[in-house]
Amino acid sequence: MFELSPHATKADLLQEINRAENSLAELCADMIRCGAGSAPSDTRRCIAVVAQLMGQHGIPFEIEEPQPGLQSLLAIQGSAHGPTVVLNAHLDVFPADDATLWTYAPFSGKIEDGRIYGRGACDMKAGAASSITAFLLLASLAPRLRGRLVLMLVADEETGGHWGTDYLLRTRDDLHADACLIGEPSGTRALRVGEKGQLWLELSAQGASYHSGLANGDEPIFRVARAISLLHDEFVGRPGRIPSAMTPVIENSRRYAWVPEFAGRQWVLDHISVNVGTIEGGIRTNIAPRDCRASVDIRLPFGIEPDALTGEIKELFAKANLDVVVSPLLHTPYPATFTDPDDPLIHVATRNIEQVVGCTPDVIVNPTFTDARFFRIRGYPTVVFGPTPYGMAQPDEYVTVEDLLTTAKVHAGTAWDLLVEDPQ
């Protein structure tokens, strides 16, 4: 399974992926099933499945676990004298929410009618299974690689990346990338070359508790509510400053309906958006609350830096005499990042999508973020290409087997062109 003969051609590679359809679908389903009974961030069982597969193929690998349960796996094949191509995927998932809302159990990995169901199916066990498949197939041709192929399966993507991709890139001197492919869900008619930045903040206010009959309108919940109103009025919809290389990419992105909810919200691509995700405080209707906390997710278009915006928010609250504390919720907030649409990686990936899917992909940016930012901020060209997401962050998440095969072929074919044959 997932092996090529020593003289295989690229056509053999794509044919082998077709032949491996059932194995590939089962690998994806197995990786979904690993989520049962584990915290969404705990990658150990999934890593164990991959480790077994690597063992069967005789491929050496390393496991890093910088925090309990947050395991990442690294495997490297080929020669250091040449370009390095990284296949990156995260193995952690969103929480499954209420199991009674699902048709099949959230971690069933049920395969039916060409679909694979379960939490993480599209985000991103299908991408991870594609990366593994591409890696194993090219690893079987290791003597023919004119550079290094790196498989990087990580934890902590959904919760910030500090202990996953970012950890590996900042602590390992042997890791860099001349090209990086990530199989996050993009839909198979698009190639993602950039994404918005993110700034997560907590707004908090403290006070004393007393009888509600004495409330004077300056209690912690009122203050946080005023702070939220100010954020809304001052920042929601503020335009970014778009680099000229990205202007046509933003235009493409407006037309690309990657999830149904995107309709009517295209403005988020090049403007600030703000989500107040949680708010908590107080214990009873007729007691003044002692405290209030709100978590806020601000997405930054190109040209707006997180530190500068944090400073502006603090200044705004100070000017309004608002006693609200602003604290960071991410280890590292990030600005928007992109890989130049003229980078060779974009051309190679585009050609492979054309060959496999039969159409020229829309080159787009996305309002959601991925671990691509950790590569791009270091100057490593990075693209995201993966399946169409169905039910992402909702019950009955699924991916189609067809999209899974397409993702595996595009990743394997792109890595082939970069490492096994000259793309010219």
Ligand SMILES: [Zn+2]
């Ligand atoms: Zn993801």
